Amino acid sequence: MPTVVNSLAAATRAERQVPVALGDRSYDVLIGPDLLDEVGRQVAAKAPKAKCVVVTDSNVAKLHLATLETSLKAEGRLAGSIVVPAGEASKSFAQLEPLCGQLLELGLERGDFIVAFGGGVIGDLAGFAAGIVRRGVRFIQVPTSLLAQVDSSVGGKTGINTKHGKNLIGVFHQPTLVMADTATLKTLPERQMRAGYAEVAKYGLLGDADFFAWLEANHQAVFGFDSEALTKAIETSVKAKAEIVRRDELEQGERALLNLGHTFGHAFEAWTGYGDRLLHGEAIAIGMCLAFRLSEQLGHAPKGSADRVAAHFKAVGLPTEIAEIPGDKPNIENLLKLMSQDKKVQHGALVLVLARGVGEAFLTRDVQSDALKTFLAGEMRAG
Numbered sequence: 001m002p003t004v005v006n007s008l009a010a011a012t013r014a015e016r017q018v019p020v021a022l023g024d025r026s027y028d029v030l031i032g033p034d035l036l037d038e039v040g041r042q043v044a045a046k047a048p049k050a051k052c053v054v055v056t057d058s059n060v061a062k063l064h065l066a067t068l069e070t071s072l073k074a075e076g077r078l079a080g081s082i083v084v085p086a087g088e089a090s091k092s093f094a095q096l097e098p099l100c101g102q103l104l105e106l107g108l109e110r111g112d113f114i115v116a117f118g119g120g121v122i123g124d125l126a127g128f129a130a131g132i133v134r135r136g137v138r139f140i141q142v143p144t145s146l147l148a149q150v151d152s153s154v155g156g157k158t159g160i161n162t163k164h165g166k167n168l169i170g171v172f173h174q175p176t177l178v179m180a181d182t183a184t185l186k187t188l189p190e191r192q193m194r195a196g197y198a199e200v201a202k203y204g205l206l207g208d209a210d211f212f213a214w215l216e217a218n219h220q221a222v223f224g225f226d227s228e229a230l231t232k233a234i235e236t237s238v239k240a241k242a243e244i245v246r247r248d249e250l251e252q253g254e255r256a257l258l259n260l261g262h263t264f265g266h267a268f269e270a271w272t273g274y275g276d277r278l279l280h281g282e283a284i285a286i287g288m289c290l291a292f293r294l295s296e297q298l299g300h301a302p303k304g305s306a307d308r309v310a311a312h313f314k315a316v317g318l319p320t321e322i323a324e325i326p327g328d329k330p331n332i333e334n335l336l337k338l339m340s341q342d343k344k345v346q347h348g349a350l351v352l353v354l355a356r357g358v359g360e361a362f363l364t365r366d367v368q369s370d371a372l373k374t375f376l377a378g379e380m381r382a383g
Contacts, residue, residue, distance in 0.1 A: 016235045020242045022249060025174045029154055029238050035181040036067045039142060040075035042177060043113060051079040053106050055126035056117040057086040060144050063187050068117055080106040088274035091121050091160045103133050113138045119145035120152035127158030131173030141178040145188055146196025147281055149180040150237035155245040161274055165341035166266040172250055182230060194317050195281025200233050203240040205288060206260045209359025211236055219316050257361050260353045261287030267338035271330040278325055285318040294375050295354040305357050322379050332376050
């Protein structure tokens with residue numbers, strides 16, 4: 001696929017540029033290696049007088065913060081950097097409050113930028129802070145994990161977790177720009193890379209059977225950091241999400257399809273305490289396998305669909321069953337209670353994303369609680 005070239009892309013090292021078309025809130029997603037060096041120039045081009053505060057985590061700071069700060073300092077844009085603890089636990093009220101205080105202490109104004117520099121946790125936390133500090137400031141996503149580059153950095157969803165569930169407190173707040181530096185993925189732990197890949201596969205499973213087949217044939221090249229394969233996987237995922245977000249920015253309908261596997265997966269994350277015991281992508285991989293198995297049991301998907309999905313996840317080293325979650329397993333009642341906190345619940349009815357086959361997801365409110373309980377009991381016994 002030829003590289004899209006225009007004035008913005010030509011001024012960067014971006015190999016691909018994907019527009020997210022949202023009227024006056026539109027922005028571009030730039031994809032390519034060594035884009036950290038370009039962040040300062042992009043900020044200067046968009047807002048000549050704006051300052052930037054970088055928000056990152058302790059892991060990313062050690063590896064890449066100096067490079068990003070150098071880029072911003074070269075344009076006179078850096079007002080300071082804030083480093084929060086790495087891990088899902090930072091998506092919390094306990095971390096949000098001091099973060100907002102630090103942003104104000106650094107003199108962040110409405111015309112300035114927060115630079116969310118890290119994985120999905122940082123993007124969600126810093127993006128939420130951007131949405132509420134001074135009733136809304138601009139922010140730029142500079143995602144450093146595969147999960148963030150293909151999914152969470154695009155679309156404007158921000159938020160934090162609570163004991164009641166994942167991402168239940170937050171706002172829609174679109175970034176001004178997304179810069180996905182593929183070179184940062186080479187420093188990502190292998191487990192994190194696999195977890196992020198679950199979100200790549202999701203786009204094939206929910207609406208693009210050809211892309212899923214391509215992943216089955218080319219996942220080794222993606223994990224081997226083959227430039228063409230990795231860029232194609234990221235670009236295809238971002239394009240799919242950008243198009244869905246364009247049609248349904250505030251998740252009134254179609255955008256909920258992006259939650260394939262998430263109703264189950266978010267409940268598993270809440271159960272395990274949002275820590276390293278179960279990463280987001282691992283939980284979603286299990287959740288997608290459950291969604292396909294349930295779809296088969298209910299007669300929606302052809303026999304063999306769930307086995308195909310599970311086989312691919314096993315091939316890349318992702319879990320596919322509840323039994324693979326380390327430690328104590330959730331009891332069914334608690335799991336159902338956590339699932340009932342899902343953001344798609346309407347009038348008390350659980351809305352599930354199921355599938356008619358690979359590449360054809362759909363929303364349903366027709367799964368009765370007794371049927372879901374029986375299904376989960378079977379999944380627990382299978383372990």
